[in-house]
Amino acid sequence: MKENEVTAGCREPRKLQVELGANSYPIWIGEGLLDQLAEKLPALDPGSKIFILTDHHVDAFYGDWTERVLREAGYLTKRLSLEPGEATKGFSSLPPIYEALLEFQCTRKDLLITLGGGVIGDLGGFAAATYLRGIPFMQIPTSLLAQVDSSVGGKVAVDLPQGKNLVGCFYQPKAVLIDPLLLQTLPDRYFRDGMAEVIKYGCIRDAAFLERLAGLADRMAAMSLMTEIIETCCNHKKSYVEADERDLGERMHLNFGHTLGHAIEASEHYEGHSHGEAVAMGMAAITRISENMGLTHPGTSEILEQILRQFGLPYRVPASQKPAILAAISSDKKNLGRTLKVVLLKTLGESYLWDTTAAFFEAEEGWQN
Numbered sequence: 001m002k003e004n005e006v007t008a009g010c011r012e013p014r015k016l017q018v019e020l021g022a023n024s025y026p027i028w029i030g031e032g033l034l035d036q037l038a039e040k041l042p043a044l045d046p047g048s049k050i051f052i053l054t055d056h057h058v059d060a061f062y063g064d065w066t067e068r069v070l071r072e073a074g075y076l077t078k079r080l081s082l083e084p085g086e087a088t089k090g091f092s093s094l095p096p097i098y099e100a101l102l103e104f105q106c107t108r109k110d111l112l113i114t115l116g117g118g119v120i121g122d123l124g125g126f127a128a129a130t131y132l133r134g135i136p137f138m139q140i141p142t143s144l145l146a147q148v149d150s151s152v153g154g155k156v157a158v159d160l161p162q163g164k165n166l167v168g169c170f171y172q173p174k175a176v177l178i179d180p181l182l183l184q185t186l187p188d189r190y191f192r193d194g195m196a197e198v199i200k201y202g203c204i205r206d207a208a209f210l211e212r213l214a215g216l217a218d219r220m221a222a223m224s225l226m227t228e229i230i231e232t233c234c235n236h237k238k239s240y241v242e243a244d245e246r247d248l249g250e251r252m253h254l255n256f257g258h259t260l261g262h263a264i265e266a267s268e269h270y271e272g273h274s275h276g277e278a279v280a281m282g283m284a285a286i287t288r289i290s291e292n293m294g295l296t297h298p299g300t301s302e303i304l305e306q307i308l309r310q311f312g313l314p315y316r317v318p319a320s321q322k323p324a325i326l327a328a329i330s331s332d333k334k335n336l337g338r339t340l341k342v343v344l345l346k347t348l349g350e351s352y353l354w355d356t357t358a359a360f361f362e363a364e365e366g367w368q369n
């Protein structure tokens, strides 16, 4: 099978390797892989203790299960479950994690496993990066967003009251184990969130993949191809990370839709649209604007909007929100004092970076009256 080809009915576990010199690591993808977790671990040369960080939702479904698989293989385990949600990704969550690690007498030879969505992955990764100046960690992502995006690439962080991900570092996991079957319990809203990122990969560098996504009627159809969808996305993410681990160039393409998306989230104080919904609106709006300016192939935004609609994602930004969103773009620390680098589509499947200013987003076409 060719790389990135989506094929029905293929159930073999896949292995990708993120090549980052001494920080290289495997991504294992396959249905039922959680049961094979213990078989994968010797390759990572872990110590005898494994600390599992999770949240209460994920814990209820997969906490006992994961711990049982590890204990049956002879590992000593300890599990810490936190409140679900973005509010947990703050500094106040760190002391209880460090205390639990100390109580468990976890050393630099032992392993921390993050079992959860992007919140647990980012927070647990940051805890692993800082406890004892760094202990090995492994990601077992359980949300679609985490399986196709956040678990790969080593960006770990916590939020500050002033904004998301403001304190963090690059700290690569030792491995990522992805079991698409875990998505069966993921609520619809979070499934849609992840689909926004899946669609994003198609938009920025894989028109054929986008076409296949357009042929999927709904979540059930997407689930039947989920291993292949995740593999395609992880392959793309892996390429960007290998080319630009520190996010200084190539990797910025992954921000397609995110400048406006982040501003939508911030202007709603993170209580309105979810991240995926905001990114979907951001991708659609920026493409409408750039198409109107002759910077994007005509007809691109219409096809993009149709795919977003198909997966229940919003694609219109109400004009009534324009002042608050523009203010959020201007006050975003990442956009201060310099030109704004945005990601535009040349056409579906091909993106490029474009230097502009916040005024770019004032264009009428980006907003729905």
Ligand SMILES: NC(=O)c1ccc[n+]([C@@H]2O[C@H](COP(=O)([O-])OP(=O)(O)OC[C@H]3O[C@@H](n4cnc5c(N)ncnc54)[C@H](O)[C@@H]3O)[C@@H](O)[C@H]2O)c1
Residues within 6 Å of the ligand: 055, 056, 057, 058, 061, 084, 085, 086, 089, 116, 117, 118, 119, 120, 122, 142, 143, 144, 145, 146, 149, 150, 151, 152, 153, 154, 155, 156, 164, 165, 182, 183, 184, 185, 186, 187, 190, 193, 275
């Ligand atoms: N590190 C990166 O590169 C990167 C990239 C993108 C996003 N992120 C971060 O990811 C976070 C968002 O991640 P998220 O959307 O996964 O949010 P999340 O971790 O809050 O998970 C979403 C919800 O789904 C629940 N859940 C997860 N898996 C489940 C399952 N299998 N069954 C039932 N419920 C399940 C969680 O308990 C939570 O309520 C943000 O903090 C964002 O900043 C990081």
